[in-house]
Amino acid sequence: MTGGRMLKIGIIGTGGIARTHIDGYGRFAAECAIVALCDIAPGKADAVRAELGLSSVRTYERIEDLLAAEDLDLVSIATPPSTHAELTVAALRAGVDVLVEKPMAPSLEECDAMVAAAAENDRILSVVAQNRFRDDMATLKEVLDSGLIGPVSHAQVSSAWWRGTEYYDLWWRGTWESEGGGCTLNHAIHHLDLTAWMLGAPSAVTAVLTNAAHENSEVEDLSVAVLQYDRALAEVTSSVVHHGEEQAIVVQGRHARVSQPWKVVADVAEPNGFPAAGGDATRATKIEALAAAHTPLEHEGHAGQIGDVLGAVRERRRPVVDGTDGRRAIELVTAIYVAGIERRTVDLPLPAHDPYYRAGALVERAPRFFEKTASVAELPGDITVGSSSDD
Known part of the structure; x- marks a missing residue:
């Protein structure tokens, strides 16, 4: 004790x-x-x-x-x-x-x-x-948990970062063996954790991977994944090629849309099914009030x-x-890699007998988009935190 x-x-x-x-x-x-x-x-x-x-x-x-x-x-x-x-x-x-x-x-x-x-x-x-310990994300989670937006139908998650080629000169970055993966694992892990925290675990994943701008790195610098839920879909973009690093989570429910950066829209239909002018002002007001009532985190x-x-x-x-939460995010990353490498839909959860479950599988099976061409012990300058987190 x-x-x-x-x-x-x-x-x-x-x-x-x-x-x-x-x-x-x-x-x-x-x-x-x-x-x-x-x-x-x-x-x-x-x-x-x-x-x-x-x-x-x-x-x-x-x-x-x-x-x-x-x-x-x-x-x-x-x-x-x-x-x-x-x-x-x-x-x-x-x-x-x-x-x-x-x-x-x-x-x-x-x-x-x-x-x-x-x-x-x-x-x-x-x-x-x-990122779970951020007031904006805690507010979004509270609104989703309230049920005010109704059942979720669609989410757009943009884990948008930008890194120059020099970023991958650091000795342990840019190879499947030492870094474990590219932007999906090492940058979008934040947003994939938030997605699982807010929406739960998907039932299936499909994805594509590429290296669009970092010729000194084996690993992907861009992936786009679609996560399938019972009656909903979530799109997750993982990137280190997005200038401006404009990150966002947009969640569409049956009754309203909420997002961070913060925005609320609540549509209602005219008799012909088109959106009515002004929307559902009462619901939007309730959502705004709930968000305003969030108690700021001490740290x-x-x-x-x-x-x-x-x-x-x-x-x-x-x-x-805890460790189970950390594992859940890695399972999502692994499913994205399997889907992108194998060009197929991957069902979740991944069983222990799946070849990609074991250590070293990605080193053996993942594509080498380019050859790592530099390896330095340190890089000059400070780490910058982008718009939301450290890396």
């Missing part, structure tokens, strides 16, 4: 996104303290410690040494996706709770190993899904999720986003 004492935090991986975790824990300085940084690159953890003025923090180059030397309550894992499963399982088996960056892992087999390790060792596992983004995970660690409860 942690009681009321300060929780001891370790950060594994000290690249750009680790700073977001460090900042998030800093918002809860009365509850927790970062005591250790770990990075396999010699001197990298030391450099981050010095840069951020974390003089009392100890540094390590091997997770084995970190776990053996420190009495940790929680670790954030902020390393490349291909390493998530191994590091997460090691921490859980050492009795440490885990917050792991998105995407959870490149394969469902690895996700299931992570979920099983959490259960077997009675540990908490949370997967980063920071948004990573900080919001970190606050929830710290509470879960203290209270030994399920976090808002």
